[in-house]
Amino acid sequence: MSTRKNTNKTIVYDATDAILGRFASYIAKQLLLGDKIAIVNVEKVVISGSKKQIIDHYKTWLQIRTHTAPWKGPLHPRRPDRLFKRTVRGMLPKKKARGFNALKRLRAFIGIPEEYKNVERISLSEYNASRLNRGYYSLGELSKELGWNGVVIE
Numbered sequence: 508m509s510t511r512k513n514t515n516k517t518i519v520y521d522a523t524d525a526i527l528g529r530f531a532s533y534i535a536k537q538l539l540l541g542d543k544i545a546i547v548n549v550e551k552v553v554i555s556g557s558k559k560q561i562i563d564h565y566k567t568w569l570q571i572r573t574h575t576a577p578w579k580g581p582l583h584p585r586r587p588d589r590l591f592k593r594t595v596r597g598m599l600p601k602k603k604a605r606g607f608n609a610l611k612r613l614r615a616f617i618g619i620p621e622e623y624k625n626v627e628r629i630s631l632s633e634y635n636a637s638r639l640n641r642g643y644y645s646l647g648e649l650s651k652e653l654g655w656n657g658v659v660i661e
Contacts, residue, residue, distance in 0.1 A: 515543070517545050518537070518543065518545070519544075519545045519546075519623050519627070519628045520544065520545070520546050520630070521547055521628040521630045522546050522547065522551060522552045522591070524551060524553060524636045524637065525551075525631060525634045526553060526554075526636055527552050527553065527554045527555075527646065528554075529634045531591065532598055533631065533634060534613065535598035535599050538595070538599065538612055538613055539599065539605065541612075542612065543612045544612060544614070545614045545615075546591065546614070547623055548616075548618060548619065549588045549646065550588075550645065550647030551645055552645065552646045553636045553639075553645050554645075554649065556642065556644070557642050558642065561644045561649060565652075568583060571583070585650055585655040586617070587647050587649075587650045590646060590650065591615050591646065592610075592613060592615050595613060596610055617647075617657065
């Protein structure tokens with residue numbers, strides 16, 4: 508178990524130009540250690556790879572349904588904050604109490620909400636997209652491609 512103190516303070520991360528998989532795995536570990544985490548600017552997270560490959564992968568994923576009652580699910584998220592939360596969920600033991608409780612401690616936001624405007628935000632440079640030597644595509648652009656027609660908060 509962790510030797511960390513469980514405080515009620517929320518750690519705020521800025522996800523601008525963070526690589527999705529690396530950033531999400533770091534966040535999942537921090538959640539399992541007991542931190543309360545808020546992620547802002549989730550629509551600016553990037554996925555490495557070619558645009559066509561990423562879009563094809565997610566569009567194939569959206570087509571997964573049941574044959575008997577396709578309206579019952581599985582229902583797939585299209586919003587960037589929910590896609591990010593779903594990615595983190597896949598890295599947690601969600602069927603166990605500690606994974607379920609860890610996911611409840613995560614909040615993801617599109618843009619920067621009013622309550623976090625004046626709070627210090629941590630930006631993790633080791634998970635930044637500037638280290639990639641290949642193409643990448645942002646989560647906000649992917650969401651628009653999947654059918655999300657929301658507005659980005661600035």
